[in-house]
Amino acid sequence: MKPPICAICDSDFDPNEGDLIFFKETAADKIQNERLAQPGFSGHPPNAVWFCARHLPLALRFQDRTLQQALVAIREGLESAPVTPDPENSRLPSDPDQSAGKP
Numbered sequence: 001m002k003p004p005i006c007a008i009c010d011s012d013f014d015p016n017e018g019d020l021i022f023f024k025e026t027a028a029d030k031i032q033n034e035r036l037a038q039p040g041f042s043g044h045p046p047n048a049v050w051f052c053a054r055h056l057p058l059a060l061r062f063q064d065r066t067l068q069q070a071l072v073a074i075r076e077g078l079e080s081a082p083v084t085p086d087p088e089n090s091r092l093p094s095d096p097d098q099s100a101g102k103p
């Protein structure tokens with residue numbers, strides 16, 4: 001298995017914060033997965049990739065597609081409807097800071 005690195009943003013995350021998603025098998029994926037199922041073979045399924053917590057909801061919407069189709073759809077989805085930024089990281093440097101660093 002591959003380490004948990006998001007297929008969209010390449011972020012390296014804790015496995016508890018994201019998930020490994022299996023997409024529809026292409027003909028080539030099917031052959032590869034049958035090979036991986038044999039005793040003595042090990043490896044990463046070609047149609048399975050990791051997504052971080054931010055991109056996981058979008059990835060789940062396209063699980064009925066192949067990996068390549070899903071990645072295209074997810075990227076298009078991100079362009080048309082950006083994922084809501086994490087509130088903790090969304091504050092602009094120019095914003096007045098009224099909470100941190102003061103008693």
Ligand SMILES: [Zn+2]
Pocket residue numbers: 006007008009010011051052053054055
């Ligand atoms: Zn991500």
